[in-house]
Structure formats: structure tokens, C-alpha cells
Amino acid sequence: MTLKYSVALIPYEDSNGFTTFVYDIAGAIAQGDTREEAKYEVLLALEDILEDNYFEQERPVPLSTSIEDITIEDIESHFDTVRLNGCAKEYLDYIELSEELSRKILEHNKKLCLYVA
Numbered sequence: 001m002t003l004k005y006s007v008a009l010i011p012y013e014d015s016n017g018f019t020t021f022v023y024d025i026a027g028a029i030a031q032g033d034t035r036e037e038a039k040y041e042v043l044l045a046l047e048d049i050l051e052d053n054y055f056e057q058e059r060p061v062p063l064s065t066s067i068e069d070i071t072i073e074d075i076e077s078h079f080d081t082v083r084l085n086g087c088a089k090e091y092l093d094y095i096e097l098s099e100e101l102s103r104k105i106l107e108h109n110k111k112l113c114l115y116v117a
Helices: 035-055 072-076 099-115
Strands: 004-011 018-022 029-032 092-096
Touching: 004 035, 018 035, 029 035, 035 092, 035 099
Parallel strands: none
Antiparallel strands: 004 018, 004 092, 018 029
């Protein structure tokens, strides 16, 4: 089983390329010249953020919000100056985690739940 996370892909105004971020994981942000490159780069950033800010600090990892539940205003709230046109779905996609990382997240969250009593 693999987990998927919602990502927003914001096109650059003055050139080709995208800034992208994982919607539910603060700090997982990257850039790329294409949508696919941006998604790959943000996946690498996500792996680092998970290790440093969740696994090592023993904090639960949030699971992904469905693309259907994310509004254009939600995306814009991550940026001070970005104003988007159209529908939120135009700016959203998923990244799929490896089976190993997915399993690590689920086991990590399960372990943390066992300690809460």
C-alpha cells in the first residue's frame, strides 16, 4: 500500500516552471521547470521534512487532505502575494510515496497512538 499526498503546483508568472508544496506538511516545498520535476523535487523535500520534523521529534504525521476538499483560497493562503484564477483542481495533483516510506509513516503513527493513554 502506498500513501498519496496532495500537492499544489503554482506556475511562475514570468517564465516556465512551478513552485510546489505538499498541502498537509509544512515546509515541504520545492521548485521545478515542469510539473513532473516539481513533483519529484517536493517528494525529496517531503522525505527530509518527515525525517527531521516528524520521525525524529516523535510527532504524528498528518495524512493527506483530499484534492476535492481543497479550495483556491486554501492554496492562496500559503503565499502572501499569489492570486490564482479558476478552479483549485487546476493547481492540484498527488505525489505517491514509496511503499517503504508509506509503511514507515503508518507504523510511526501507530506507535505514537500506542503511547497515548
